[in-house]
Amino acid sequence: MAEEVKKRTTYRSRKELKPRLYIGDPMVAVFRTLVRTTINRPNTILYPWEKLIMPDCFRGRPGIRLEKCIECKKCVKICPNQCIQMVPIDHPTLGKVNRPQVYVARCMMCGYCAEVCPTNAMMVTPEFELAAYTRSDLMFDPFKLQYEHKPGYEVHSPMITPSELKAGKTESHDKGDMAIKDTVELDPKKCISCQRCAKTCPVGAITMADTGEVNPKTNKPVKRPVFDNNKCVSCEQCVEVCPKSCLSMKEAM
Amino acid sequence: MNIDLDFSTIYTFMFSLVSWLLWAVGRVLGFIGIDEGSFFYPIKQFLVDPQFVTFVSYLLVAVIYFVFVFLFAGLTVIWMERKLLGRFMDRRGTQVGVLGLFQNFADGIKTLLKEIIIPRDADQKVYTWAVVLIIATSAMLMGLVPWDDEFYAVNVPLALLLGLAVFSLAPFAILIGGWASNNKYTVIGGMRAAAQLIAYEVPMLLVVVSLVVMTGSLNFVEIVNWQNDNIILLVPLAIGALTFFVAGIAEVERVPFDLPEAEAELVEGWQTEYGGFRWGLIMLCDYIRAYIVCALFAILFLGGWLGPEPIPGAVWLLLKTFFLFFMMVWVRAAMVRIRTDQILKIGWRRLLPLAVINLVVVVLIKVYSVGGW
Numbered sequence: 001m002a003e004e005v006k007k008r009t010t011y012r013s014r015k016e017l018k019p020r021l022y023i024g025d026p027m028v029a030v031f032r033t034l035v036r037t038t039i040n041r042p043n044t045i046l047y048p049w050e051k052l053i054m055p056d057c058f059r060g061r062p063g064i065r066l067e068k069c070i071e072c073k074k075c076v077k078i079c080p081n082q083c084i085q086m087v088p089i090d091h092p093t094l095g096k097v098n099r100p101q102v103y104v105a106r107c108m109m110c111g112y113c114a115e116v117c118p119t120n121a122m123m124v125t126p127e128f129e130l131a132a133y134t135r136s137d138l139m140f141d142p143f144k145l146q147y148e149h150k151p152g153y154e155v156h157s158p159m160i161t162p163s164e165l166k167a168g169k170t171e172s173h174d175k176g177d178m179a180i181k182d183t184v185e186l187d188p189k190k191c192i193s194c195q196r197c198a199k200t201c202p203v204g205a206i207t208m209a210d211t212g213e214v215n216p217k218t219n220k221p222v223k224r225p226v227f228d229n230n231k232c233v234s235c236e237q238c239v240e241v242c243p244k245s246c247l248s249m250k251e252a253m
Numbered sequence: 254m255n256i257d258l259d260f261s262t263i264y265t266f267m268f269s270l271v272s273w274l275l276w277a278v279g280r281v282l283g284f285i286g287i288d289e290g291s292f293f294y295p296i297k298q299f300l301v302d303p304q305f306v307t308f309v310s311y312l313l314v315a316v317i318y319f320v321f322v323f324l325f326a327g328l329t330v331i332w333m334e335r336k337l338l339g340r341f342m343d344r345r346g347t348q349v350g351v352l353g354l355f356q357n358f359a360d361g362i363k364t365l366l367k368e369i370i371i372p373r374d375a376d377q378k379v380y381t382w383a384v385v386l387i388i389a390t391s392a393m394l395m396g397l398v399p400w401d402d403e404f405y406a407v408n409v410p411l412a413l414l415l416g417l418a419v420f421s422l423a424p425f426a427i428l429i430g431g432w433a434s435n436n437k438y439t440v441i442g443g444m445r446a447a448a449q450l451i452a453y454e455v456p457m458l459l460v461v462v463s464l465v466v467m468t469g470s471l472n473f474v475e476i477v478n479w480q481n482d483n484i485i486l487l488v489p490l491a492i493g494a495l496t497f498f499v500a501g502i503a504e505v506e507r508v509p510f511d512l513p514e515a516e517a518e519l520v521e522g523w524q525t526e527y528g529g530f531r532w533g534l535i536m537l538c539d540y541i542r543a544y545i546v547c548a549l550f551a552i553l554f555l556g557g558w559l560g561p562e563p564i565p566g567a568v569w570l571l572l573k574t575f576f577l578f579f580m581m582v583w584v585r586a587a588m589v590r591i592r593t594d595q596i597l598k599i600g601w602r603r604l605l606p607l608a609v610i611n612l613v614v615v616v617l618i619k620v621y622s623v624g625g626w
Contacts, residue, residue: 026587030341034583037340044344 059111059124059155061104061140063147066091068121070202071098072235075113075122081106084113089142099142104130114155118233123153182234182249184227190246193223197238197247205231206238267310267317275300275309315396318406322395325571326544327537328357333575334540334582341586364533372526376433383430384531390422391538394545400567401558402474413461413471416549417454420504423542424450427513431523442522445593446506446513452600453503453510459608460493460500463615464553477557487554489618493611494554496604498580501546503600505539507581509588510596547577 037043045052054060066089076084083106086098100113100122114122125147132138147153158172198206208223215222225238225247239247279301287293299305332347332354339346347353371377397416399405409415424447431443465471467486468479480486487494503510514522524535551557551573558566591599 030587
């Protein structure tokens with residue numbers, strides 16, 4: 001009888017409910033806890049002295065490698081909390097450049113900036129103890145934000161395209177793979193050969209190539225941009241800079 | 254007041270110490286010229302008077318007793334509850350200092366440093382004196398409960414009755430304290446507390462009556478001696494012991510009978526308006542009273558300071574008391590709070606019959622086993 005009652009999750013009659021529910025069960029359960037916590041140790045973690053081991057996928061505050069950044073502003077655009085800004089800095093080796101600054105007080109550690117970064121310059125760090133005495137301490141300028149890179153701090157967003165699935169592939173790719181990289185597409189009718197895209201491209205993936213035609217008005221050869229898809233990091237800088245909107249991103253998916 | 258005092262060891266020691274000190278003071282006074290014939294001679298005479306020496310030695314004993322009880326009973330009991338509750342709830346208790354022992358002192362200093370606030374519309378005198386009343390009764394009870402047959406503050410013949418009489422002053426203090434705060438919650442809390450305490454006073458007293466029938470005495474020392482000669486009273490009076498324990502938990506307002514305090518329901522019960530050191534003392538008194546109930550149980554049912562020889566009697570009493578307090582903490586960790594009507598129902602309809610049954614059992618034992626009155 002007692003075993004049967006124990007297995008049941010609800011009590012049926014008042015008789016079996018009262019003393020067990022209010023006195024017996026809690027007393028036994030609590031005493032078991034006491035014995036367990038006395039022999040072993042309580043569940044508590046003594047935080048400042050003991051720390052939990054962070055899981056591999058833990059996303060703390062964002063960090064940056066200043067040398068790899070190409071000022072594409074993708075992180076600024078994607079940040080859901082709008083806490084990233086591009087600020088000019090004076091770097092000893094890079095010179096005067098723009099680099100992102102993060103207001104960590106507003107950051108929600110989603111890791112989107114690291115995920116979207118075409119060059120893996122932005123990454124997530126395992127740092128989460130960010131208490132400060134003033135709010136301005138939490139405004140992380142690029143120098144404060146930079147973090148030594150260790151493998152594993154990039155956000156991996158493995159993905160696989162439908163076409164690959166159709167072809168029978170099951171392995172997923174990481175960011176930067178050609179198969180899933182967005183590529184730039186040119187609408188040659190609109191292009192005016194202004195060369196701005198080639199000048200802007202931070203990785204030098206665009207070269208202006210002769211088409212063989214000659215502009216009848218100026219008698220100069222007409223050039224069209226040619227994209228080196230191996231170099232391209234799909235940062236969309238050229239798309240932004242194009243005055244005639246003849247460039248567009250062609251989505252891989 | 255004519256109390257029959259036997260000078261047991263601590264009193265003798267203090268008496269000799271004080272008389273030696275005052276004799277030395279008298280010598281010094283004589284040395285500096287205050288001697289027979291001087292204008293200040295009566296002072297010297299007064300100092301070395303045996304009655305004055307006795308008085309001072311009593312005072313010193315009282316101080317020692319107080320410090321002892323506050324350290325070993327109050328603070329240890331609070332520390333025990335915090336640590337044990339932590340372990341019961343799968344967490345750590347206090348952590349300040351070695352084993353969290355200094356947390357109590359830190360809390361004491363904190364409450365001591367707080368501002369004393371009296372509500373504007375409160376009845377100031379009653380508001381103040383209700384706390385004094387509850388603290389004074391607790392301190393008096395501490396003096397009444399002995400630690401050993403040689404270590405006590407007073408040893409009056411009717412100690413048990415006096416103790417329960419002092420104990421039953423608490424509802425009065427709580428009621429007027431709640432009323433004087435001029436707050437609806439405190440009044441309701443005070444009412445509840447008074448109803449509960451009065452309800453549980455009755456079965457407690459009936460159990461004590463059965464004890465008197467059994468041992469023929471109201472003096473703690475004699476009750477323990479009776480248990481030494483015959484049997485530990487828990488064995489024949491198991492029902493009474495259970496009744497006494499449950500009623501005791503209710504008397505000191507602990508979970509599951511902690512409606513008078515009831516943090517979540519009535520803000521803070523009858524002590525809502527009390528703050529600072531007063532509140533700290535009230536909380537301390539709660540624990541002192543819990544200790545006293547445990548000690549009373551140990552003396553009445555578990556043979557008090559009886560135990561194997563090498564360990565002194567006071568330590569045995571402390572051990573038994575702490576074990577009982579552990580049971581109280583266990584109950585507190587496990588049980589849920591009971592409604593007002595359930596509290597009164599348990600008090601009047603469960604514990605009172607149990608106490609009467611206990612009394613009947615005792616009378617039967619007395620008549621048939623021990624052999625008449």
